[in-house]
Structure formats: C-alpha cells, structure tokens
Amino acid sequence: MPECPACHAPLETPLACGACGALIEVEGESDPFALFGLARGWELDAGELKKRLLRFGRMMHPDFYAAAGDAARELAERNTAALNEAHDVLANDFRRADWLVRALGGPTESDERQMPQAFLMDVLDWNETLDDARGAAPGSAEIRALDELGETLSSERGEAFVRIGALLTPLPDPGSDALGRLRRELNAVRYLDRALRELKSLRLQHASTR
Amino acid sequence: MGYIELNVLNNETTTVAMGIDLGTTNSLAALWQDGRPVVIKPDGKNGKIPSVVQFPGPNAIPLVGGKALEQAVVDPRNTIFSIKRLMGRGLADVQDDLAAFPFPVTENVRGLLQIDVHGKPMTPQEISSLILMRVHDLACRAMSGNEVVKAVITVPAYFDEPQRQATRDAARLAGIEVLRIINEPTAASLAYGLDRRGEGTVVVYDLGGGTFDVSVLRIEDGVFRVLATSGDTHLGGDDLDRALIDMIRGELSEQLGPDELNDPAFLQAAKLAAEKCKVELSAHPRADLHLMVPDRRVSFRRTISREDFEAAIAPLVERTLDACRLALSDAGLTNSDIDEVVMVGGSTRVPAVLKRVEEFFGRKPHTELNPDEVVALGAAVQAHVLTGGNRDILLMDVIPLSLGLETMGGAVDKLITRNSTIPCQSTEGFTTHVDNQTGIDFNVVQGERELASDCRSLGRFKLTGIPPMPAGMPKIAVRFHVDADGLLTVSAKDESSGATASIEIQPMHGLTDAEVEGMLEASFANAQADFDARRVVDLKAELETMLRVTEKHLTTAREHLDPESLTDLEDAVRSGKHAMTLNDPREIQTVRDGFERATLPLAALLMDSVAKSALAGKKLDEV
Known part of the structure; x- marks a missing residue:
C-alpha cells in the first residue's frame, strides 16, 4: 500500500491522506480502481464504492479549502474532480467494462464496430417497433407495443452484462479473443441504451400531451 | 504600520x-x-x-x-x-x-x-x-x-x-x-437541516417568481447528492399572474385596441393587479381583480373565485408535475421512493399547487419555513x-446539462454528462483530418440534444501550433474541468510535443474579463456616492477595531509609555470616538490616519514585549 509523503501513514487513496489530511498531487494517474484503492476487476461492491466516495470526498472537497489559499483550493478541485471522474467510471457497468477492455489493450468502438451476430436480427425488429410508434396516436397499438419492447430491451441489457461479466471474470489476458467479443457485446449495450432512451422520450411525449 | x-x-x-x-x-x-x-x-x-x-x-x-x-x-x-x-x-x-x-x-x-x-x-x-x-x-x-x-x-x-x-x-x-x-x-x-435526518431521498419543489425547478436529492451521513434535476425556466408566479392578465386582456379586448392592450403602462398595472388578486386568493375563497389606469380611461373590476383561478392555472401546475416525473425517472426512482418533499418559492402558497403536489407524492410537503426565505x-x-464554520455538512452538487464538443459531422461528443457530480473532469482524444494540418477548430456546446446546432454553443476555440504530420497522427487531448461552481475551463495538450494550452473561450452571451474590468472602472467613476457610503462603513469598522484593541492594551501598557505618547494616544482615542458619529469619508480617513500614527509607540512597545517573550531563554547566537 502506498504511503503518505507527509506523515507516512498508509494511503487508502493516492489523492489524500486520511490520517494527516494532506492533499497529494497526483500526476497522470487515471486508473479509477487505483484512485479508489480497489483491485482491478469486473466485480465491484457498490456499497463499498459509495462508502469510499463519501469518505474520500470529505478528505478533499474544495468546500473545506475555500479559505485555504489558491494552491490548496485548486488541488482540492483537481483531486475531487479526479475522484468523481473515477467514481463515474466505476459505478457505471458500461463504463467500467469499457475501461477494462481499453486497459487490457482491447479494440475501441472505432476499431470494432460490429454487434454479436445473434443480436442483429432482433435489432431490425426493434427498430421497426420504434419507427411505428413515432407519430402514432396515444393509446394506439403501436404505443402499447412500447411497453413490451421496453421489457425486452431491459432484459436483453441485463443478459448482455451477464455475458460481459463472465468474459471479464477473471480478467482476460491482453490480446486475447475475449476482448473483441467484449467490444461487440458493449456495442450491443450502446444500441440498447440508445433505443431505451428513445423509448422513454416517446412515452414522455405521450404522458405530457395527455 | x-x-x-x-x-x-x-x-x-x-x-x-x-x-x-x-x-x-x-x-x-x-x-x-x-x-x-x-x-x-x-x-x-x-x-x-x-x-x-x-x-x-x-x-x-x-x-x-x-x-x-x-x-x-x-x-x-x-x-x-x-x-x-x-x-x-x-x-x-x-x-x-x-x-x-x-x-x-x-x-x-x-x-x-x-x-x-x-x-x-x-x-x-x-x-x-x-x-x-x-x-x-x-x-x-x-x-x-x-x-x-x-x-x-x-x-x-x-x-x-x-x-x-x-x-x-x-x-x-x-x-x-x-x-x-x-x-x-x-x-x-x-x-x-435535512442532513440531520441521516438517510433519505428528498424532492425539492421550487415554484418561484419566474422559474420552476425540481430536484431529487439523496442525503447520507451529512452528504447531499443531487441525483437529478429538472424544471422549466419559463414557469413561475409570473406565469400564474399572466393567467389572470390574459383574463383581463380577454375581457377588455372589446373596449380597447391591440395597441392599448399591449401598452407598457397597461401591462404593468395589469401585472400588479393580478399579483394582488393571486395573493388574496391563497387566503380567501374569492378576491377582487381590480385594475385602473386613469389616464387611459381603463377601469376593470371582477370577482375571481378560487375555482376560476385554479382552472386557469391547472395546465401550469400539471407542467410542473411533468417535470417531477422526468426528474424521478432520471434518478431511477418512483413517487413512493421519496421520503420528504420540500416546498420553496412564494407560488407554493397557492393552495391548488400544494394540494396537487401532496397528491402526486402521496405525502405532506414541508412548509414550516417561509417559502420565500428558504x-x-x-x-x-x-x-x-x-x-470554515462547519465540517459536518458536505454538499455534492451536480451539473445540470451535458457538456461536449461538436464533431466533424455536426454531432455532439459529450465529455461530461448531465447530473455528473461536480467538480468533475473528462479528457477526450482528437486528431487531424488532413495531412500537415496545424490547427483544429472546436465548438464547445452544452445541452442534451444529439446535434450541435440544437445545443447551446458556449464558444469556439482554435487549437494551433500542431507540428505538421500525416492525418490522424497527432494526439490532442482536450480536457474539460467543471469546478465546484459548475463553471467550465478547457485545456488542451498535444501529446506528441507535450505542449499544453489553456483555452480562453470567447463567451457567447457573456462578458469578457476586459469588459468586466472596464465596467468596474466606469461604475467606480459614476457611483461616487455609493463609494463614499461604503467607504464610511469600512472606515468606521476599521476604526472601531483599532479603538477596541488600543483600549484593551492601553490598560496594561499605560505605565510603559512615555507621557507624550500617552497624551497623544488619549487624544487620538477621543477624536476616534467622535469620528464614529461623522459621515464624511474624508474626515473619518484623516482621523483614522492620525490615530494610526498615535498608536505607533504602543504598537512598537507591544511588538517588543511579544518578541521578548518569544525569545526568552535563548542565547543571542541561537536567534
């Protein structure tokens, strides 16, 4: 475990010392797991992550440095921003998986644009259901079909993450085939999220024109 | 000194x-x-x-x-x-x-x-x-x-x-x-003080004079986290008034022409009348809507019942609830997840608003504090x-709208998504599209829409000085940092050369630093009176501190001062006290300056004794 440069106490996060309260200048550390003092991996205890965010947030939030001079305040700003950025990556299943695939040298979404084969046929059907609902009258069959589509998309999303989790546990070797498969699964999740967003906005339009 | x-x-x-x-x-x-x-x-x-x-x-x-x-x-x-x-x-x-x-x-x-x-x-x-x-x-x-x-x-x-x-x-x-x-x-x-409740989810329903906001907050261990915000920048008490103004204008449309109905004085008078009527309707079942503009021979009087008013504003109230639905859905919650509802803004005194909010969330909202003061x-x-007064409360706020850069095709590349906790940051890599390109233009946008043209442009900047290279080779990292106030700074780094640039975005609808400075100078020149008043307040505060400190130390230091300095100082204290009753900044300044001179011997004496006690017990060569 790294130690505090000021008081040599072991550090839970490289950004600040819980023992002496020192803010620590971190240059170029972007591994969100490291910033949270967690082991790199897919499985993550959400409760523990939240507890750490709150505890670490109290160590370095700029609110507590408002009167501390420009240098300390700016460091508090930077470190809290880094902490929040790391939290956003870790707390979000998609971003956490995406980060791991990149960190292991896997393809980015511009290197690998495909979705899993089995998924493609369904996509055409779903797009059609969404197209039909656009401009359809409230209460029509097209709009009612959105409820079922929403359930299907959500459960597909859940299943995709089960596969992603399995591929990431234990972490695959850099350069292995699993990374390409992971990217294709992630592309599918991106599609599902976009479709779910659109579905939500279609439903809201109908809710507010009631 | x-x-x-x-x-x-x-x-x-x-x-x-x-x-x-x-x-x-x-x-x-x-x-x-x-x-x-x-x-x-x-x-x-x-x-x-x-x-x-x-x-x-x-x-x-x-x-x-x-x-x-x-x-x-x-x-x-x-x-x-x-x-x-x-x-x-x-x-x-x-x-x-x-x-x-x-x-x-x-x-x-x-x-x-x-x-x-x-x-x-x-x-x-x-x-x-x-x-x-x-x-x-x-x-x-x-x-x-x-x-x-x-x-x-x-x-x-x-x-x-x-x-x-x-x-x-x-x-x-x-x-x-x-x-x-x-x-x-x-x-x-x-x-x-909802931080004291330990843990819970709170909705803040704020229907003010001109804006409606709804926020979903999570409170845990003294930490406030805004989970989602939604609202309408064009919905508030002014719009409730407008419902009544429209009623007046509708009924007077036969007596008055369009020019008169849009006349500024008429509109102002109608607004005041509508506001008065609205406030009365919160306490009484019916109220008079009364408008007189003598020089335009307009006189209007009608009794409005609470039911009339509630019918007129019902669509507005429903719009606030739509925003509540959106905020709840953004937070991934439903009505039943909400532990407390807080009412803010004078318009929440309107009984119809209170009633609908209570129905919607299924619980009685907080109204103990004055909604105007909360x-x-x-x-x-x-x-x-x-x-530095309290370390128990920690407010973690979020950014309300996503921030991004316009991409080649006019789409938006979001660097920071809405509802991210601030301060926050994000870095995105960019490269060149043609060989030997030495500059890239960026358009910084804020909003949720997919196309840059549908979002608000915060400003443009051009990154120059990229070394000539084949297209796609340069690696430019653009970094967004949003500070705890929700204000954005953008910096860029050319990873091939290591050169960094902090980017000054030309604000779209804002003031440049130079403009602010210019206005400050101009306002100081114009507002001499304001300045004088402030100066009097400042000088008196300063003088009061000096008097208090001097009197405190004079009791103990009196016998160590030479008689001449003591007399000077006692005179200075007297004129200082007199100056507290004056109102001319120049006079007070003169007294203050004289006072300062008179305190020099006392200050020197005190400094000396402080130094002596600090150095006590040390040899000269240890100092």
Whole structure:
C-alpha cells in the first residue's frame, strides 16, 4: 500500500491522506480502481464504492479549502474532480467494462464496430417497433407495443452484462479473443441504451400531451 | 504600520459571509448569526427586495427594490424587472419574454444582450449587480459595519454555464467575492437541516417568481447528492399572474385596441393587479381583480373565485408535475421512493399547487419555513460551511446539462454528462483530418440534444501550433474541468510535443474579463456616492477595531509609555470616538490616519514585549 509523503501513514487513496489530511498531487494517474484503492476487476461492491466516495470526498472537497489559499483550493478541485471522474467510471457497468477492455489493450468502438451476430436480427425488429410508434396516436397499438419492447430491451441489457461479466471474470489476458467479443457485446449495450432512451422520450411525449 | 501591527495582535478577526438568493422577482440575503441562519430584515420589513431597478434619468442614481417597483407603472420604459431571465442569454433565447417587457432589449454584435437606458446600453450583468449591491449594502448595515464581502449566491438548478458565469460577473461588478454558486433547491434542503435526518431521498419543489425547478436529492451521513434535476425556466408566479392578465386582456379586448392592450403602462398595472388578486386568493375563497389606469380611461373590476383561478392555472401546475416525473425517472426512482418533499418559492402558497403536489407524492410537503426565505437561509448555511464554520455538512452538487464538443459531422461528443457530480473532469482524444494540418477548430456546446446546432454553443476555440504530420497522427487531448461552481475551463495538450494550452473561450452571451474590468472602472467613476457610503462603513469598522484593541492594551501598557505618547494616544482615542458619529469619508480617513500614527509607540512597545517573550531563554547566537 502506498504511503503518505507527509506523515507516512498508509494511503487508502493516492489523492489524500486520511490520517494527516494532506492533499497529494497526483500526476497522470487515471486508473479509477487505483484512485479508489480497489483491485482491478469486473466485480465491484457498490456499497463499498459509495462508502469510499463519501469518505474520500470529505478528505478533499474544495468546500473545506475555500479559505485555504489558491494552491490548496485548486488541488482540492483537481483531486475531487479526479475522484468523481473515477467514481463515474466505476459505478457505471458500461463504463467500467469499457475501461477494462481499453486497459487490457482491447479494440475501441472505432476499431470494432460490429454487434454479436445473434443480436442483429432482433435489432431490425426493434427498430421497426420504434419507427411505428413515432407519430402514432396515444393509446394506439403501436404505443402499447412500447411497453413490451421496453421489457425486452431491459432484459436483453441485463443478459448482455451477464455475458460481459463472465468474459471479464477473471480478467482476460491482453490480446486475447475475449476482448473483441467484449467490444461487440458493449456495442450491443450502446444500441440498447440508445433505443431505451428513445423509448422513454416517446412515452414522455405521450404522458405530457395527455 | 501601526495599524498593521495592532492587527497582528488582534486575533478576533471574523470572516462573515452572506447567502444571497438572487431571484427573478425578489432577492433576499441571510447571514449566519448565533448558530443559525437569519434573514436580513431591514426596517422590520420582510427582507424581500424586489429585483427591480429603475433609472430616473441619464445621470441620476438608479433606484433599486421597492422604490423602483413603485415606479413600474409611472415609468415602465426605464423600470427593469425579471432581469434574471436575460442573464447569460441571447436574443433568440428570450423571445417569449420580450412581449412581456416594456423596455427594449437588443443584442450587440457579440451576442450580448443590452437594454437601452436613457441612451446608454446596460447589460443584464450590470443591472443584476445593482440589485446585488443593494442586498450587500443591507447586509453591511445589519452587521453594523462588519465587512461582509463574501457570499454564496444561488441560481436555478437549470442554469447553464453562461448563466452561472453571468451571475458571477454580476457579483464581481457589485464588489462581492463569490464563495460558491449553488443550486436553489439544494440550498433549500440545507435550510431545512435535512442532513440531520441521516438517510433519505428528498424532492425539492421550487415554484418561484419566474422559474420552476425540481430536484431529487439523496442525503447520507451529512452528504447531499443531487441525483437529478429538472424544471422549466419559463414557469413561475409570473406565469400564474399572466393567467389572470390574459383574463383581463380577454375581457377588455372589446373596449380597447391591440395597441392599448399591449401598452407598457397597461401591462404593468395589469401585472400588479393580478399579483394582488393571486395573493388574496391563497387566503380567501374569492378576491377582487381590480385594475385602473386613469389616464387611459381603463377601469376593470371582477370577482375571481378560487375555482376560476385554479382552472386557469391547472395546465401550469400539471407542467410542473411533468417535470417531477422526468426528474424521478432520471434518478431511477418512483413517487413512493421519496421520503420528504420540500416546498420553496412564494407560488407554493397557492393552495391548488400544494394540494396537487401532496397528491402526486402521496405525502405532506414541508412548509414550516417561509417559502420565500428558504433558499437564502440555505445559502447562509453553505456560506458558514465555506468560511470554515462547519465540517459536518458536505454538499455534492451536480451539473445540470451535458457538456461536449461538436464533431466533424455536426454531432455532439459529450465529455461530461448531465447530473455528473461536480467538480468533475473528462479528457477526450482528437486528431487531424488532413495531412500537415496545424490547427483544429472546436465548438464547445452544452445541452442534451444529439446535434450541435440544437445545443447551446458556449464558444469556439482554435487549437494551433500542431507540428505538421500525416492525418490522424497527432494526439490532442482536450480536457474539460467543471469546478465546484459548475463553471467550465478547457485545456488542451498535444501529446506528441507535450505542449499544453489553456483555452480562453470567447463567451457567447457573456462578458469578457476586459469588459468586466472596464465596467468596474466606469461604475467606480459614476457611483461616487455609493463609494463614499461604503467607504464610511469600512472606515468606521476599521476604526472601531483599532479603538477596541488600543483600549484593551492601553490598560496594561499605560505605565510603559512615555507621557507624550500617552497624551497623544488619549487624544487620538477621543477624536476616534467622535469620528464614529461623522459621515464624511474624508474626515473619518484623516482621523483614522492620525490615530494610526498615535498608536505607533504602543504598537512598537507591544511588538517588543511579544518578541521578548518569544525569545526568552535563548542565547543571542541561537536567534
């Protein structure tokens, strides 16, 4: 475990010392797991992550440095921003998986644009259901079909993450085939999220024109 | 010299900071006093300062607040209200408001809004700064001269980056140091002390004069996290009034022509009548809607029942609930997940609003605090935290709208998504599209839409000096940093050369630093009277401290002073006390300077004794 440069106490996060309260200048550390003092991996205890965010947030939030001079305040700003950025990556299943695939040298979404084969046929059907609902009258069959589509998309999303989790546990070797498969699964999740967003906005339009 | 040394010995310097609710309709300040936030109520009134500024003439001192509001009917052309709606906006953004403004609003070449006041263009920032100065002035008086120059200012949760920046600039113009800009609903939950409830999910329903905001907050172990915000920047008490104004205009449309119905004086009078009627209807089942504009032979009187009014505003209330649904859905919650509902804003006194909100959330909302004061009180709590008074509360706020860059095809590449906790940051890699390209143009946008043209452009910048290389080779990392106030800074790094550049974005609807400086100079030159008044307050505060410290030390140091210095000092104390009754800054300054000179021997004596005790027991070569 790294130690505090000021008081040599072991550090839970490289950004600040819980023992002496020192803010620590971190240059170029972007591994969100490291910033949270967690082991790199897919499985993550959400409760523990939240507890750490709150505890670490109290160590370095700029609110507590408002009167501390420009240098300390700016460091508090930077470190809290880094902490929040790391939290956003870790707390979000998609971003956490995406980060791991990149960190292991896997393809980015511009290197690998495909979705899993089995998924493609369904996509055409779903797009059609969404197209039909656009401009359809409230209460029509097209709009009612959105409820079922929403359930299907959500459960597909859940299943995709089960596969992603399995591929990431234990972490695959850099350069292995699993990374390409992971990217294709992630592309599918991106599609599902976009479709779910659109579905939500279609439903809201109908809710507010009631 | 003497004064500085005395100050070293005086450890009682207190930092006082105020909370300011800079509202569309009214503004309000609160201070932390005796362990709790207190609204500043000058002259025993309710403390609300109407956010109205009237300009009597080209060189006359502007009126602010109640006095300005009184002029609204007489001089609508030069009485500026709802200025908050124009902060950080462009002309295209405010088309809906322009019809309701009896003063002309134009846009300069840079997209900055201006209001022509007696031939002089005034920006919304300058007009807001006049309101802030008035608020500040009252706070200074409430503290009897204690310097209050730091403040937490609240803005609607929906305010985007230019609107927040404009608010900050207005404060700068008013000579106020902004400790933090926080969201109004967040401030409200601080005011209710909901951090003490341990754990829970709170909805803050804020129907103010001109804006509606709903926020979903999660509170755990003293940490406030805004899970989601939604709202409508064009929905508030003004719109409830407008429902009644439209009623008047509808009924008078046969008697009056369109010109008269749109006449500024008529509109102002109708607004005041509608507001009065609305307030009465909150307490009584029926109220008179009465309007008279004598010189336009208009007289209108009708009794409005609460049912009439509720029917007229029902669509507006439903719109607020739509926003509540959106916020809940963004937070991934349903009505039944909500533990508490907090009501903010004068319009929540309307019984129909209260009833519908209670029905919607299935629980009785908090209304114990005055809904007009809640936000200012919460801002004062946060000001207390930021001046080191409380480490138990930690407010973690979120950015209300996504920030991104326009990509080649006109789409938006989001770097920071909405509802990210601030401060936050994000870095994105860019490269060149043609061989030997040495510069890249960027358009920074804010908003949720997929196309850059549908989002608000915050400004453009050009990154230059990229070494000539084949297309796609350079690696440019663009970094967005959003600070705890929700304000954006952009920096870029060429990873091949390691060169970094901090980017100054030309603000779209905001002021440049140079413009702010220029306005500050101009306002100092013009507002000599204001300046003098402030100077008197400052000097007296300074003199009071000097008197207190001198008298304290004089009792013990008296016998060590030479008789001449002692006489000088005693004379100085007498004239110092007399100066506390004066009002001319130059006279007080003279006394202060003389006092300072007279205290020099005492200061030297004290410094000497401090040095002696600090060095006691040490040999000369150890010093």
